[in-house]
Amino acid sequence: MSLVENLSLEPQPKRRKIDPEVKESPSRNCSHWFVRNKVCASCNTIVDNYQGRSFDYLYTGIQMSNEALGFTKRLISQTSWLEDKKLHLVLDLDHTLVHTIKVSQLSESEKYITEEVESRKDLRRFNTGFPEESLIKLRSFVHQFLKECNEMFSLYVYTKGGYDYAQLVLEMIDPDKIYFGNRVITRRESPGFKTLDLVLADERGIVVVDDKSSVWPHDKKNLLQIARYKYFGDQSCLLSECKKKIDESDEKGPLNTALRFLMDVHEEFFCDWSRKDLDSVDVRPLLKEISLRWKRKADGVV
Numbered sequence: 001m002s003l004v005e006n007l008s009l010e011p012q013p014k015r016r017k018i019d020p021e022v023k024e025s026p027s028r029n030c031s032h033w034f035v036r037n038k039v040c041a042s043c044n045t046i047v048d049n050y051q052g053r054s055f056d057y058l059y060t061g062i063q064m065s066n067e068a069l070g071f072t073k074r075l076i077s078q079t080s081w082l083e084d085k086k087l088h089l090v091l092d093l094d095h096t097l098v099h100t101i102k103v104s105q106l107s108e109s110e111k112y113i114t115e116e117v118e119s120r121k122d123l124r125r126f127n128t129g130f131p132e133e134s135l136i137k138l139r140s141f142v143h144q145f146l147k148e149c150n151e152m153f154s155l156y157v158y159t160k161g162g163y164d165y166a167q168l169v170l171e172m173i174d175p176d177k178i179y180f181g182n183r184v185i186t187r188r189e190s191p192g193f194k195t196l197d198l199v200l201a202d203e204r205g206i207v208v209v210d211d212k213s214s215v216w217p218h219d220k221k222n223l224l225q226i227a228r229y230k231y232f233g234d235q236s237c238l239l240s241e242c243k244k245k246i247d248e249s250d251e252k253g254p255l256n257t258a259l260r261f262l263m264d265v266h267e268e269f270f271c272d273w274s275r276k277d278l279d280s281v282d283v284r285p286l287l288k289e290i291s292l293r294w295k296r297k298a299d300g301v302v
């Protein structure tokens, strides 16, 4: 979304010439909303032991107080809703958009796949900088999914994988940085559970698509859980659940279903928009309502 990229916390060029003096003594009246490299952007005081959240992945050295974070999240979402009619969508990588496996874990009957890497765009082999040679397989329909989601949402990646690994996947799914820009949260920024606190948008306007719900202990209401993508038949998995075959075709696969679901969410969030109150709109009850409707339809109740 343009605002996230353009929201500049840098001082204006005019001020930069003056180069304000950094003060050592704390300012009594300032609540230090935005701190850059330990200096408050408002009162220019050095702030030690600052309790704010770091947003290094978006702006190097930037931290925000809880108050500033709430304000910025609201501002970004409301601008996005009003100007672009876009919500925010947070996407997991592993088992949601890709399946990655160590080459050593491929079964005998799958080893031939490594020979096809050069000729296929949905496969990538890597080992530089990583402990073991691995293969990334893109889920079918992923390109179309991202293209269409980008029309309705500002996109984020949020993965438990490392930063370098995420960059490898992004080179496959978003080589020109059209979809995600620098809105990529990895284990580096988020070593524990996943949290929407790190996403610079109002929780009332964020949808998460992830195959795992346990990694989102506090944000389950925002979650659309997708069927786990498993392309390679990892032998270490003996659970019967792993062996269930999912239709992964472009037309009927889980990414296609998720896209149609997200289209419903987007349409209903913005329908009758002029009559809605910005402070009370919320995508979370809508997700619940649409899930129930889809479930009833699938069960043949409707």
Ligand SMILES: [Mg+2]
Binding pocket: 092, 093, 094, 095, 096, 210, 211, 212
């Ligand atoms: Mg996952």
Ligand SMILES: [Zn+2]
Binding pocket: 027, 030, 031, 032, 033, 040, 041, 042, 043, 044, 045
């Ligand atoms: Zn301050």
